[in-house]
Amino acid sequence: KALSAQFRIGGMTCANCVNSVEGILKRLPGVKGAVVALATSLGEVEYDPSVINKEEIVQAIEDAGFEAAFLQ
Numbered sequence: 927k928a929l930s931a932q933f934r935i936g937g938m939t940c941a942n943c944v945n946s947v948e949g950i951l952k953r954l955p956g957v958k959g960a961v962v963a964l965a966t967s968l969g970e971v972e973y974d975p976s977v978i979n980k981e982e983i984v985q986a987i988e989d990a991g992f993e994a995a996f997l998q
């Protein structure tokens with residue numbers, strides 16, 4: 927069963943950043959969907975917790991050069 931988590935993402939300054947973060951997220955194994963908003967610096971990710979966890983999602987965003995933290 928998929929879970930949904932919200933992430934605060936730092937360092938996105940233009941719409942292309944949003945597209946690249948979304949692309950990174952959507953290619954991760956276990957990620958079913960991702961929506962990232964520039965105005966709020968928030969991302970929502972739907973994922974399969976048997977494949978990937980929130981810490982690994984944060985790490986993938988940081989590996990791409992952005993800052994990330996999950997909310998709660």
Ligand code: 9UX
Pocket residue numbers: 938939940941942943944
């Ligand atoms: Mo826009 Mo983001 O030129 O790393 S792609 S700032």
